[in-house]
Amino acid sequence: MNIHIIGGGNLGVAIAVGLANYSKGNHITITRRNTAQIQHLSQNGIIVSSNNIENIDQADLIILTIKPYQIDTVLNEILPHISNKIIASAVSGVSLETLQQKAIGAHPIVRIMPNIAAQFAESATCISFSEQNKEAGEHVVSLFNYLGTAIVIEEKLMDAATVLGACGTAYALRYIRASMQAGIEIGFDAQTALAIASQTAKGAAKMALEEKIHPEQLIDRVTTPQGCTIVGLNEMEHRGFSSALIRGIKTSLQKIKE
Numbered sequence: 455m456n457i458h459i460i461g462g463g464n465l466g467v468a469i470a471v472g473l474a475n476y477s478k479g480n481h482i483t484i485t486r487r488n489t490a491q492i493q494h495l496s497q498n499g500i501i502v503s504s505n506n507i508e509n510i511d512q513a514d515l516i517i518l519t520i521k522p523y524q525i526d527t528v529l530n531e532i533l534p535h536i537s538n539k540i541i542a543s544a545v546s547g548v549s550l551e552t553l554q555q556k557a558i559g560a561h562p563i564v565r566i567m568p569n570i571a572a573q574f575a576e577s578a579t580c581i582s583f584s585e586q587n588k589e590a591g592e593h594v595v596s597l598f599n600y601l602g603t604a605i606v607i608e609e610k611l612m613d614a615a616t617v618l619g620a621c622g623t624a625y626a627l628r629y630i631r632a633s634m635q636a637g638i639e640i641g642f643d644a645q646t647a648l649a650i651a652s653q654t655a656k657g658a659a660k661m662a663l664e665e666k667i668h669p670e671q672l673i674d675r676v677t678t679p680q681g682c683t684i685v686g687l688n689e690m691e692h693r694g695f696s697s698a699l700i701r702g703i704k705t706s707l708q709k710i711k712e
């Protein structure tokens with residue numbers, strides 16, 4: 455497939471590198487206005503360009519990874535040069551209906567919400583499309599399965615997916631950072647603390663994914679009666695650990711709905 459990614463920033467680059475490293479037979483182009491920062495991607499066989507329309511008529515899939523306020527400019531620029539192309543938009547907060555109207559109904563539109571772990575084929579990508587665009591949607595799902603897990607969701611949950619799945623990367627990293635800081639306080643050098651905290655989070659996530667049981671059942675396997683885990687966990691809860699996370703996620707959701 456020829457894949458044309460418009461918006462070579464944090465997410466666009468993660469998708470481009472992920473596709474280059476974890477999928478086969480795709481030709482990837484990535485664009486942004488100032489290309490200096492992403493020129494190195496050409497070493498991975500990715501075409502880097504500041505021209506959004508060059509060869510866009512050859513694309514099988516166009517992926518939009520621009521900010522919401524950049525969408526009109528980009529669509530006005532590319533629409534006259536394409537016909538009946540699948541457009542996958544990762545632009546947060548912009549609905550299928552709005553996108554379909556902007557594209558004058560002429561292109562199958564799919565909404566995607568990946569996260570930057572796409573770079574390492576570990577994204578949780580949520581995907582929505584209308585019944586009418588099912589074939590295009592399934593195409594996009596197969597592609598994003600190379601970059602981790604692709605889950606089809608109802609569009610009304612797309613904002614929630616953005617918060618849980620995309621912003622979630624940052625929340626998880628903040629957990630790792632806090633563990634690392636504690637690790638340094640209790641005796642490890644920074645690098646060792648980071649390695650232990652990161653691998654421990656990865657291991658916990660792997661168990662949750664593989665066993666598909668409630669996390670508390672896995673926690674029960676760790677908490678020796680009268681041991682050190684349960685006192686730590688209870689102290690974290692006294693300090694509002696779960697509550698802080700839930701409130702943070704709900705605040706992010708409120709913001710995206712604005």
Ligand SMILES: NC(=O)C1=CN([C@@H]2O[C@H](COP(=O)(O)OP(=O)(O)OC[C@H]3O[C@@H](n4cnc5c(N)ncnc54)[C@H](OP(=O)(O)O)[C@@H]3O)[C@@H](O)[C@H]2O)C=CC1
Nearest residue numbers: 461462463464465486487488519520521522524545546620
């Ligand atoms: N970052 C993340 O983890 C996630 C982001 N998203 C969504 O993805 C979108 C992008 O986010 P993010 O990657 O963080 O943002 P960035 O600002 O990092 O990337 C946006 C890129 O778009 C480029 N751009 C702007 N205007 C144009 C244009 N006219 N033509 C081509 N490229 C253009 C910018 O580069 P230049 O100025 O050089 O043109 C910039 O590199 C947002 O809508 C965001 O909500 C969704 C999920 C996760």
Ligand SMILES: O=C(O)[C@@H]1CCC=N1
Nearest residue numbers: 546616617620621622
């Ligand atoms: O912070 C943001 O608004 C974007 C959306 C999801 C991740 N980053």
